[in-house]
Amino acid sequence: MADPGFDDLYREVILDHYKNPHNYGLLEPSDAHAEGQNPLCGDEVSVSIRFAEDGETIEEIGFEGRGCAISQAATSMLTDLVKGKRAAEVASLPKEEILDEVGIPLTPVRMKCAILGLGVVKVALNRAKGTPLPEEWQGLEIE
């Protein structure tokens, strides 16, 4: 594979989400909430979720964060992706789904940026609904 250039690494859609994130801002009140950091770089993401009347379907989701274009754009894309889905469905959402959305070649370090938001959403669901945590979040002290 040829070396990726800037346009391959920062597709227009990523820069769009980074500059104009979707579902930005935390919900008040909310049914589920979590925040998490990427220990490698200190980037932060907080999410809050409101469920529909069935108590299972994600009706509204909001996030706030500080971080690189990849982490913030991926979280923005994720909020679009999970809206309308059931908690159990999102808890088992493979990371590949969000990586496909991001759609750029990622080194292992940057991959952690891309899946930070997904991890935090799963932590929030774990707290509210007892759904399983992803492996990398198990046994951690999380605020």
Place this chain on the structure above:
Amino acid sequence: MAVEVQPVLDAARLRADFPIFEQTFHGKPLAYLNSAATSQKPRQVLEAMTEFYETSYSNVHRGVYTLGERATAGLEGAREKVRAFVNAPTEREIIFVRNATEGLNLVAYAYGLARLKPGDVVLATQLEHHSNFVPWQYVAGRTGATFRIIPIDDNGDLRLEAVADAENVKVVAANIVSNSLGTIGDTRRLADWAHERGAILTCDAAQAAPHVRLDVQALGADFVAVSGHKMLGPSGIGFLWGRTEILLEMEPFLLGGHMIRNVGDERTTWGELPAKFEAGTSPVAEAVGLGAAIDYLEAVGLEAVEAHEHRLAAYALDLLAEIPGITLYGPPPERRAGIVMFNVEGVHPHDMAQILDLDGIAIRAGHHCCQPLMRKLGVPATNRASFYLYTIEDEIDRLAAGIRRAQELMS
């Protein structure tokens, strides 16, 4: 009349000793601006290790055979080089460890855990690398001692007046050169301050040893920990210097082979210094590599390295200051090692590092294992470009151009 000669090194010539620069990244020559994280290795170090493995390798200290003696001579010869390098009074005070982190943990566990008690105070600076911060925070928590932070000003200088009220200070933990702001601390003054209060001073010198002349007797500190990999040596070896009288009174840290005098069924007695703190098979070839690195540094001259880095820091600060939207952190160039930390409006450090990589430029982006400092600065992350004896101005020119390009691309 004595003539003051400004020591000069020829970085472009030294660079030829480092095989890493013979390759390209993304079609560009490597601009390696991350020596504060780890340094590249000259051929002389790599060859010394290979030769040692090919001709002299064995386990040390116990082999009666000639090869074993040769290996022991390699290890102990390296220890003598380290002793001379930091001007320690005796090689008994030089303990080989995996890296500065292990050396600092040794002090925290074998000194701190055994001696601290409720009411005692441990002070660590706001500018510490996590390696000299977290062990003390943890050991204070385990012993019931109080852990406090010595705040810093914008130059990275300690605001000792802010902790003047602290009583029962038993340990002060500080770096000699900061890995983030690059600040060269006034260690002698801090040692006196600590000793006036009856405390020991334990120093992280991982960032100092590669870049400034260290003289442990002049510094006045009680412990000094160094990583080999940041000073042209291999990974997996570093050393801790400590005062004989303190080391003799301390508990051991790691237990096992070599560190004993006699192992009874009920009780074991400890070996002499430095064996007491060197359980298990030593990193012998790594020590030989570290010795070769010291030879290399001494041939160039630490004074020349330091002067070179002050020049590069001044050059970089001038050049980068012209970039709109840039924030530069840290002290003036004459007071810092070759480290420049910065942020650029609108470009997160990760994105900056990624975009610079496309130009073959390697910098560090993140919190630099200094989250307390990041909180003081009010940022989650920064960029850091750091220099060494092989760094040339052209690399800094490329950095400045790369930063401008990143700004355009992300705007």
